[in-house]
Amino acid sequence: MCLPSTRSWSARRPAALSAIDNARYERVAVRSAEIIASVPDLSATHPLPEAPWHEPGATRSVRRVLLHVIVETAQHAGHADILRETLDGQKSS
Structure with missing residues (x-):
C-alpha cells in the first residue's frame, strides 16, 4: 500500500x-x-419545474436559493477538506 x-x-x-x-x-x-x-x-419567487420531488405549484425565493448555494458550498468545502486531510495527513487550523 x-x-x-x-x-x-x-x-x-x-x-x-x-x-x-x-x-x-x-x-x-x-x-x-x-x-x-x-x-x-430577495423575496422574489420563481416557480419550480415539475418534478416528482417538488410539490405541484412550488416556488423558491431568491433568498432561499442563495442560502441553498451557501450551504452546499460550505458542505462540499468540508468534504474537500476531509479528503485533503486524508491524503496529506495535515489538519486544518
Whole structure:
C-alpha cells in the first residue's frame, strides 16, 4: 500500500492549473455578484419545474436559493477538506 505524501495538496498541484482555477473562480464570483445585485427583492419567487420531488405549484425565493448555494458550498468545502486531510495527513487550523 502506498501512503500519501505529507506535502500539502496545493504543493503537489501544478501552478498553471491553480492559476486557471483561480481565474475561473474569480470570473464566476464577479458574475454571481452582478446577478445578485440586479435582483431588486430577495423575496422574489420563481416557480419550480415539475418534478416528482417538488410539490405541484412550488416556488423558491431568491433568498432561499442563495442560502441553498451557501450551504452546499460550505458542505462540499468540508468534504474537500476531509479528503485533503486524508491524503496529506495535515489538519486544518
